[in-house]
Amino acid sequence: MLITVDSSSAQPLADQVANSVRAALAGGQAAPGDRLPSARNVAATLGINLHTVLRGYQQLRDEGLVELRRGRTAVITGTADQVRLQLTAAAEEFARAALHAGATDEEALDAARQALANLRE
Amino acid sequence: MIGSTSSTDFAAAGRIRRLVLTAAGPVALVALSLTLIAILAGGLPQRIHLVSGAIHTEAVGSRPVWSSQPLYGTAVWLEGLLIFTFLRSWRVPSVQRVLVALSFVLGLAVPVTGVLSVLEKGDLLKGALWPGWRVAEIVAVLVAACLGWLAAGRLPRAAEVTAAPPSQAPALPLGPFQRVMFVTYMWSWRRLLIAGMLAALTAWVMSDGGNGWLAPGACxxxxxxxxxxxSTRLQIDASGITVTPRWVPALARRIPYGMVRFAEVRSEPPRQADDRADGWRMVSGKGPVLAVSLADDRWFLYSTKEAETAAALVNGWLNRERRAEMA
Known part of the structure; x- marks a missing residue:
């Protein structure tokens, strides 16, 4: 399970933690029954607040992807919609690239539509 | 395999000294035991005598019980075992230091405690031993081990690696402000089987009350x-690669990035799945293995289905650190 955060990103750290887990599920690197690293370990290792990590894990719990257990351990339980997760991960990657390039929302969406149209041709 | 590694044999410094100290233990075991018996007993007492290289004792009790301590045979067997283990760890100074400590326990502490134990079976020392001598025995073993540890001297260390991983090694691009951790877990049925066998051996040794505490303690x-x-946890983060036993976290072992050349993925674990001179192995079953090339010419291997991600992260960290230094 790879968990990554970037302090220079505009995205909240809790969302970044949750996205890491979603990406692992989408890519097939994580499966139901796998344990997530303890929130305390993630917080200490990545140098972020424990409650930030727990907020990320709670997002995943609310989506039915993980079960939070006593002692702040989390286990993947959800049979996540792989297509939706892959799409979400890809969209986030695209959005990050668009923001990095300084594109407006319209420009980014136009580029995405154009790419879809090109592929469908 | 991604890259060839040049052999450095950094472990050569002080190796002969550690080998001699390791080999000296069983010799001292024989010499000191015989000397002590001669001194303590003022010559061998009637109930204790040497026969064909064994110390024979007749215990005093409701019925005579003979106990044979095959001194020479045991010493030869221990010598062979120590030398074999040393040769197997030819390039691992940390294991050699443990062997030196073990040799000191065999050569210094065991003769003293063993002779006292043998004499106690006769009537020579019956009731004469200090009541707390078992405590003194434990202290003697610990002191001997510490002396051996110190006698092994300062261990040579492999030079830190500064070169970036080979360009063909898989690598995760890491941004300058990106913080990443990778965690995976492994369960080894093989280790469980070995632990079960050792537990049975320990129980068997303990059931024979005449062996004292040293043998059951070691088992x-x-x-x-x-x-x-x-059951172990592998974690890769900014501090290095850490393997933590989940039941005994205090036994965690960390490989700092300074000790790492590069990481790669192997599709299958090697045949020999135990720790050997050429590597530190935590492998189980089939499936991909994370293989990390270390500065001391050894390999660290860990079974994980996410070996590709783990190898890419290790190389990503190395690239970020070392390419930035070189720039």
């Missing part, structure tokens, strides 16, 4: 060591 420690590695 018990080995059992705990194997059992601790049945």
């Amino acid at each position: 018990g420690l080995l059992t705990l060591y194997e059992a601790a590695q049945v």
Whole structure:
């Protein structure tokens, strides 16, 4: 399970933690029954607040992807919609690239539509 | 395999000294035991005598019980075992230091405690031993081990690696402000089997009350060591690669990035799945293995289905650190 955060990103750290887990599920690197690293370990290792990590894990719990257990351990339980997760991960990657390039929302969406149209041709 | 590694044999410094000290233990075991028996007994007493290289004792009790301590045979067997283990760890100074400590326990502490134990079976020392001598025995073993540890001297260290991983090694691009951690878990049925066998051996040794505490203690420690590695956690983060036994976190071992050349993925674990001179192995079953090339010419291997991600992260860290230094 790879968990990554970037302090220079505009995205909240809790969302970044949750996205890491979603990406692992989408890519097939994580499966139901796998344990997530303890929130305390993630917080200490990545140098972020424990409650930030727990907020990320709670997002995943609310989506039915993980079960939070006593002692702040989390286990993947959800049979996540792989297509939706892959799409979400890809969209986030695209959005990050668009923001990095300084594109407006319209420009980014136009580029995405154009790419879809090109592929469908 | 991604890259060839040049052999450095950094472990050569002080190796002959550690080998001699290791080999000296069983010799001292024989010499000191015979000397002590001669001194303490003022010559061998009637009930204790040497026959064909064994110390024979007749215990005093309701019925005579003979006990044979095959001194020479045991010493030869221990010598062979120590030398074999040393040769197997030819390039691992840390293991050699443990062998030196073990040799000191065999050569210094065991003769003293063993002779006292043998004499106690006769009537010579019956009731004459200080009541707390078992405590003194434990202290003697610990002191001997510490002396051996110190006598092994300062261990040579492999030079830190500064070169970036080969360009063909898989690598995760890491941004300058990106913080990443990778965690995976492994369960080893093989280690569980070994721990079970050692536990049975410990129980068998303990059932023979005449062996004192040293043999059951050593077996018990080995059992705990194997059992601790049945379930482990691998973590890769900014501090390096850490393997933590989940039941005994205090036994965690860390490989700092300075000791790492590069990481790669192997599709299958090697045949030999135990720790050997050429590597530190935590492998189980089939499936991909994370293989990390270390500065001391050894390999660290860990079974994980996410070996590709793990290898890419290790190389990503190395690239970020070393290419920035070189720039």
